[in-house]
Amino acid sequence: MVKQFISNLWLDYSVRLCPSSSNIHHIVGDYGSITTDHFALRTLNLPQINVQSISLLLQNIGYKSKASYIFRKKKLYAEHFEHIDKKLPKIFLSQLNLQDCSKSLQKFCLDKFTKMSFDHTNIDFLFSGKTWDISINDYEKFLKESEYAAWFLAHGFGANHFTISVNALNKIKSLSELNEILIQNKIIMNKNGGLIKGSEALGLEQSSTLADHVQVQFSDGFFYIPGGFYEFSQRYKSIDSGRIFNGFIEASADKIFESTNRL
Numbered sequence: 001m002v003k004q005f006i007s008n009l010w011l012d013y014s015v016r017l018c019p020s021s022s023n024i025h026h027i028v029g030d031y032g033s034i035t036t037d038h039f040a041l042r043t044l045n046l047p048q049i050n051v052q053s054i055s056l057l058l059q060n061i062g063y064k065s066k067a068s069y070i071f072r073k074k075k076l077y078a079e080h081f082e083h084i085d086k087k088l089p090k091i092f093l094s095q096l097n098l099q100d101c102s103k104s105l106q107k108f109c110l111d112k113f114t115k116m117s118f119d120h121t122n123i124d125f126l127f128s129g130k131t132w133d134i135s136i137n138d139y140e141k142f143l144k145e146s147e148y149a150a151w152f153l154a155h156g157f158g159a160n161h162f163t164i165s166v167n168a169l170n171k172i173k174s175l176s177e178l179n180e181i182l183i184q185n186k187i188i189m190n191k192n193g194g195l196i197k198g199s200e201a202l203g204l205e206q207s208s209t210l211a212d213h214v215q216v217q218f219s220d221g222f223f224y225i226p227g228g229f230y231e232f233s234q235r236y237k238s239i240d241s242g243r244i245f246n247g248f249i250e251a252s253a254d255k256i257f258e259s260t261n262r263l
């Protein structure tokens with residue numbers, strides 16, 4: 001059940017949001033086995049679809065919420081989830097706090113979502129894409145206010161990134177070594193906040209590609225906009241506990257979000 005969900009989510013992400021993921025697998029696969037550290041989901045804090053209601057679905061497949069994160073400037077709230085089977089990927093689930101957004105964005109979302117019904121017995125809605133319509137003008141308008149809002153309203157439900165664990169690549173010693181390989185292969189990386197976000201002392205180093213530009217159907221035609229990206233992470237043992245750090249770092253995550261910014 002949980003494995004089926006993850007493989008369906010991957011299929012949607014790799015086809016619809018991040019077609020370059022197959023090239024990345026081709027490159028990175030030469031250096032060890034590809035293991036997912038985590039993937040990320042985005043949503044809005046409306047009662048039917050907020051972090052709290054999605055977490056119930058995740059609980060049903062064995063995930064537990066482990067920590068929460070706040071991004072004041074971006075108006076986001078997030079939690080990360082871990083599965084009882086530690087081999088399964090962690091999940092980073094965030095929501096846009098609509099109450100902090102403009103009246104016009106609030107109204108647009110309320111009009112679209114309050115009349116929609118989501119089948120909460122079926123976790124498949126987490127990769128159902130966009131079941132509403134939006135014009136390119138509204139997309140551009142909301143993009144000025146919140147890149148996150150525009151991304152979610154254009155793409156809907158699906159993983160915005162998967163993350164390859166550098167720890168699981170037996171032929172790679174460090175994230176910077178992997179970054180070099182990716183850059184040599186002409187992969188375009190997100191340099192906001194530096195190529196590598198975080199540090200060994202913090203327990204986590206991360207880097208990511210810039211999102212692929214993918215074709216999306218708007219109510220008035222097809223347009224290319226940023227879709228999904230790929231992330232790479234290296235986790236370290238904490239000096240205090242001697243255990244590997246499994247959480248996320250707000251300052252780093254803040255920059256990872258920007259991997260879907262338009263160039």
Ligand code: OOG
Pocket residue numbers: 040041042092094160206231248249252253254256257258
């Ligand atoms: C999530 C960004 C944060 C991380 O690993 O810190 C994140 C997103 O872009 O939706 O995934």
Ligand code: NI
Pocket residue numbers: 038039040092161163231256
């Ligand atoms: Ni991530």
